[in-house]
Amino acid sequence: MLENAPIGLNDRPEINPLFLFRWEEKEQAYLLLYPEGIIKLNDSAGNILKLCTGEKTFEEVISELKNLFDVEELEDDIYSFMEVAIGKGWVRVKS
Amino acid sequence: MVKAGSELRVDGGGRPLWLVLELTYKCPLKCPWCSNPLDFAEITDELTTEEWKKVLREARELGTIQLGFSGGEPMVRKDLEELVAEAVKLGFYTNLITSGMGLTKERLSELKRIGLQQIQLSFQHSDPQINDAMVGAPSFDAKMSAAEEIKAQGFPVVLNVPISRYNIEDADGLIALAEKMGFEYVEFANVQYYNWALLNRAELLPTREQLETAEARIIQHRERLGKDMTIYFVVPDYFDGRPKACMNGWGTIHFTIAPDGKALPCQEARVIEGLEFPNVRDHALEWIWKHSPTFMKYRGNSWMKEPCVSCDEKETDFGGCRCQAFLLTGDAANTDPACSKSKHFHIIQSAIAAAETRQPPRMPLVMRTKGAVSHKLKEPVGTSGI
Ligand code: SF4
Ligand code: SF4
Numbered sequence: 001m002l003e004n005a006p007i008g009l010n011d012r013p014e015i016n017p018l019f020l021f022r023w024e025e026k027e028q029a030y031l032l033l034y035p036e037g038i039i040k041l042n043d044s045a046g047n048i049l050k051l052c053t054g055e056k057t058f059e060e061v062i063s064e065l066k067n068l069f070d071v072e073e074l075e076d077d078i079y080s081f082m083e084v085a086i087g088k089g090w091v092r093v094k095s
Numbered sequence: 096m097v098k099a100g101s102e103l104r105v106d107g108g109g110r111p112l113w114l115v116l117e118l119t120y121k122c123p124l125k126c127p128w129c130s131n132p133l134d135f136a137e138i139t140d141e142l143t144t145e146e147w148k149k150v151l152r153e154a155r156e157l158g159t160i161q162l163g164f165s166g167g168e169p170m171v172r173k174d175l176e177e178l179v180a181e182a183v184k185l186g187f188y189t190n191l192i193t194s195g196m197g198l199t200k201e202r203l204s205e206l207k208r209i210g211l212q213q214i215q216l217s218f219q220h221s222d223p224q225i226n227d228a229m230v231g232a233p234s235f236d237a238k239m240s241a242a243e244e245i246k247a248q249g250f251p252v253v254l255n256v257p258i259s260r261y262n263i264e265d266a267d268g269l270i271a272l273a274e275k276m277g278f279e280y281v282e283f284a285n286v287q288y289y290n291w292a293l294l295n296r297a298e299l300l301p302t303r304e305q306l307e308t309a310e311a312r313i314i315q316h317r318e319r320l321g322k323d324m325t326i327y328f329v330v331p332d333y334f335d336g337r338p339k340a341c342m343n344g345w346g347t348i349h350f351t352i353a354p355d356g357k358a359l360p361c362q363e364a365r366v367i368e369g370l371e372f373p374n375v376r377d378h379a380l381e382w383i384w385k386h387s388p389t390f391m392k393y394r395g396n397s398w399m400k401e402p403c404v405s406c407d408e409k410e411t412d413f414g415g416c417r418c419q420a421f422l423l424t425g426d427a428a429n430t431d432p433a434c435s436k437s438k439h440f441h442i443i444q445s446a447i448a449a450a451e452t453r454q455p456p457r458m459p460l461v462m463r464t465k466g467a468v469s470h471k472l473k474e475p476v477g478t479s480g481i
Contacts, residue, residue: 018251018279020188020212026110026158033188035213035253035280036327038112038160089322 006086007058012094013082014054019090021049032090039090048081054094058082110158111384113349115165115192115362116147118175120354122168123196125231125462126219128257128292128299131167132365136465141354144174146376148181150352153380155185162187163215167354170197176205183210190215192255195241196234203241207248214245215253215282220261221268229261231462242276253280258309259299260450266309270316270326279324283313285331289363289418291463298460300450303334333443337408338415338431345393345417350384358383360390363418367427393417398428402436 007013015021020033023046030046032039041049047068051061066074085091120135132138142150154162162182169175170193182189191206192215216238220226223235245252254273256262262269266283273281286292286299301309313328320326332339342349342361351359357372358380359365365372373387384390392398396409403414414420415431423432424439432439461467 022186024160031160033160033212035190035215035251036282038188 007082007093009057009059009062011058012054012056013052013058013061013086013091014094015049015052016089016092044077045081045085048078049085049091052085052091109385111154111348111350112159113161113163114154114159115163115349115351116150116178117165117167117351117353117362118147118169118172118178119167121171122166122194122463123171123232124168124194124234125464126229126257126291127231127295127460127462128259128286129463130287130290130292130362131463133290133294133468134470135167135463138353138355141172142352142356142375144177146356147174147178150375150380151178151182151185151187153375155187157381157384160188161190163190163192165192168194168196170202176202176209179206179211180209188212193217193241194230194234195238198241198244200244203244203248203250207250211250213251213253215255216242216245216278217255217257218269218272219256220265221272222265225261225265231464242278246277251280252276252278253282254278255282255284258283258285258301260301260305261299263301263305263309266312266316270313270320270324273324274320280327281324282327283309284327285329287363288333289366289422291461293422294468295460296446297449298458300333300446302451303447306330306334332415332419332431332433333447335433336435338412338419338433340412341416341419341431344395344413346384346390347394347413350390358387358390360393361416361418363416366418367421370427393427400428400430402434403430406436 018034022031022033024031027040030041030049032041032049048061048065051064056064062075062078065078082091119141120131120138122129164175164179169191172178179189179191189210189212191211191213195216218226218238219229226235226238227233242252254269256269270281288296288300292299310328310330313326317326346360349361351362351364352375353359353365356374356376357365358375359372364370370389370392372389373383375383378387396403396413399409399414403409412434415434417427419433420429420431421427423442429439430437432442434440
């Protein structure tokens with residue numbers, strides 16, 4: 001899984017600046033806004049994206065999430081979400 | 096404005112997530128497919144800055160997130176910047192939908208400074224002469240300078256191309272233009288046949304062959320460009336045998352406020368005669384959205400007739416477009432004639448057949464201009480025996 005993942009542990013993921021990521025009170029959810037649409041994120045997706053600031057490495061993101069949810073077996077879920085998020089262009093690796 | 100290409104259908108939970116403000120019907124261009132009313136020039140009592148601000152506040156209270164500043168040409172309004180600033184402050188995602196006319200460097204940098212999020216810029220053709228002929232005014236050079244300045248300011252851009260017979264074969268040229276300018280999105284929006292476009296339909300409607308060729312080219316470009324550019328292209332309802340899921344259903348997630356304050360469940364809804372559109376000058380937006388008879392009228396599916404009532408696709412397309420049903424069949428509650436199950440489907444088919452054969456009389460385009468048409472002698476629907 002790790003070898004062909006679109007992101008490495010030392011990469012710094014950030015939200016693609018084409019998207020606006022923010023909390024929406026009325027929806028009680030994080031949203032990704034872009035010119036043609038609105039994506040309403042579920043809790044875990046929102047929590048992952050919140051940490052994709054371009055400052056933290058992916059490794060730090062993973063460990064923060066583990067602390068936050070107090071579970072060990074999160075890696076697979078985070079990786080598969082990242083694959084989707086990068087594939088859809090929501091997230092990119094900061095160069 | 097139908098966003099069938101959106102990647103996710105958001106269930107608004109009864110909230111109007113999308114709002115378009117048509118700030119004015121004024122525009123320096125004369126596009127013969129313009130979606131503005133035929134009598135646009137007679138509608139002059141535009142909302143004031145304060146009235147628009149009130150709309151913005153009330154919409155945000157209702158849960159609106161996506162906001163489009165449109166028109167006419169929204170740059171005509173001198174208070175555009177003030178309204179965008181207010182919208183950004185309230186937390187909308189703000190889109191400017193413009194022809195690029197009047198988009199000067201100064202105004203763009205001010206819009207950037209106050210936080211406008213993105214710009215949707217229309218182009219008709221990559222050939223300047225054809226572009227200018229299509230909109231009835233010299234505009235290509237102005238659009239190009241606006242485009243350069245928009246990118247210099249770092250806005251994400253949607254290149255919007257209203258597709259008709261006159262530019263459908265220019266998909267390559269327009270995509271090349273978008274690539275050169277660094278635009279992130281291209282939207283090939285097939286002209287929707289209401290108002291000016293319906294008047295000119297015989298001259299605008301492309302042929303099925305043209306559409307198929309264009310679609311094949313666009314698929315190739317999509318593959319080539321990958322993530323660098325998102326290209327939207329939706330097969331138009333006329334050729335699909337099924338109607339579009341217009342606005343995700345009447346009064347479901349979208350509304351438009353016209354320049355004079357009339358609240359419309361879709362941009363074209365004024366074409367439906369006999370409906371009274373509530374005005375934001377007289378009513379709170381919340382009442383308009385939740386309780387006004389016009390917004391309730393075609394909400395859900397209790398208003399539907401056959402064949403929609405017993406059709407298992409009614410949750411997918413909501414019976415299509417009320418405006419198209421009204422314009423082409425005389426009753427807004429009819430099944431959209433773009434549906435092959437509609438007994439009026441022949442109306443759409445004969446329009447397509449006419450586009451294929453191009454029989455005389457071949458009429459020139461009627462450009463969007465003041466006084467080009469008259470409503471004065473028109474009989475109301477229902478009195479002429481249709
Ligand atoms: S369609 Fe053309 S004429 Fe109509 S508002 Fe847009 S730019 Fe102006
Ligand atoms: S009959 Fe009505 S619900 Fe069924 S596909 Fe046609 S328009 Fe849609």
